Amino acid sequence: MKEYKYTEKKDTRSGFGAGLLELGRTNPNVVALCADLVGSLKMGDFIKENPERFFQIGIAEANMMGIAAGLTIGGKIPFTGTFANFSTGRVYDQIRQSIAYSGKNVKICASHAGLTLGEDGATHQILEDIGMMKMLPHMTVINPCDYNQTKAATIAIADYEGPVYLRFGRPVIPIFTDPNQKFEIGKAWMVNEGTDVSIFATGHMVWKAILAGHILAEKGISAEIINIHTIKPLDEEAILKSVAKTKCVVSAEEHNRLGGLGDSIAQVLVKNTPLPMEYVAVNDSFGESGTPEELMEKYGLSENDIVDAAQRAISRKQA
């Protein structure tokens, strides 16, 4: 099992803030919009350097999505910032009609996704956003795994023409990817090569998958771990190449079991090569208040849950 060392922990939302700051310096068409959550989205540094390219919308997310769509018409590249819940469920129809169906180059940047928002509870812990966004034609869906990758993804999506949903979060987690990485949309990242089981993880669950990989290694199980930072378009080639070797699958995501990364992978398997698969995801429920660690444990998203799922998947392989 490959060693990933880290010296620092940071939140992925700060990676977004750092990426946006850099875009402010390098791309004059980038503009930012926020619905009264500038501090939470870490947009302050961009705003300080580019006050004329920032639009404070107030607590009006529907209006923010519409204004962002309109800004693209004048050649701007708008990055909207609010919590994942208010970036998706609250404004689904605005995104659907004014952005996705209209093919507008809006970057919907969503923080505080999933359970790890913590104490605020289920009203804010959206677990359905990946599903909603991936169902929209034209939409690209990205969920990077750490600070460096979120920063790189933020910078990369400015160069891509089309609507993007960029999902990140609040908790402070290890920084284990290359600070100078080039982010390739739709290209899965091999975290660890293995032979017994393929673990496809996204977002915060990638680090958990690495922890699980070490536990599995101690048990003599060789886990292949792949970071699916882009859920749509999905890197089917990387998935099929991996499962051709391992013959069983675990998906890991901080999202509802219904409609997330797991379902996308299952579709690839069903169509190409049906194989045993286990989901590590929230089992069709809302979250609740608690610390991020408590919640990940209670809702079955710990490294041990990945280990158990891997063993179940392996046991279902045909001899």
Added chain:
Amino acid sequence: MNPHNKSIDELKEVAAQVRRDIVRMVHAVNSGHPGGSLGCTDYFVSLYFKVMNYSTDFKMNGEGEDLFFLSNGHISPVFYSTLARAGFFDPKELATFRKLNSRLQGHPATEEGLPGIRVASGSLGQGLSVAIGAAQAKKLNKDNSLVYVLMGDGELQEGQVWEATMYAGGKKVDNLIATIDRNGQQIDGSTKEVMPLGDLRAKFEAFGWHVMEANGNSFETLLPALDQAKAATGKGKPVMILMDTEMGYGVDFMMGSHKWHGVAPNDEQLEIALQQLAVNEAADY
């Protein structure tokens, strides 16, 4: 420059032609929304044949051009006919309205690349926000042209409209001329019965808008109003025209009733309508 810059008499002829197109389009597919389309015909013809500066060589970014957004997308027949007659595409294409593989979708869309359309609309309440965004981009680009947007009055029942109204007033989006088609009708009846809109002038003024009123079915009053609206831009306030129209205007049996909001005329009704809209039949698509 407006590419047509027509006189009032010429505008009336164009409007009659557009109204013929509308009733023929909805009749041909036995669906669509003639009532609001007929009511807003004079407004569309005013913008595209006299008031707005634009090029029929369509570019999405509309740099240096006045832009128009239709928020109440269901009146697509008047939008399509106006665009075709203004020169964005061949009027023959109006015959494909609402048919399979057409660029003229039931509600306006960009997906099929119809020239003249910059955003999809149909789900109500979204157009004002989009227009504000386009207006803000013009300011960033130091582009002094204007952004127009049309909304229905029933559409004001959507909450997003008031988010956008608060923003435009509060943030002084003064390169924007919004118009409300105040025909007092919506699908289930009059706006008074369904959901009273209250004192719209007072409401928009309270949000920091410059508010005007105009008769939308008379070029003699509408054109000066649009001129005044232009003159009111650039002064720190978005401009609102509360435009009174009659749903179904120009076809007597369609006028004044919500019943023709989304119903097409039958063969016999079409004949009567076309007799009332007699212009140059040879120009029909």
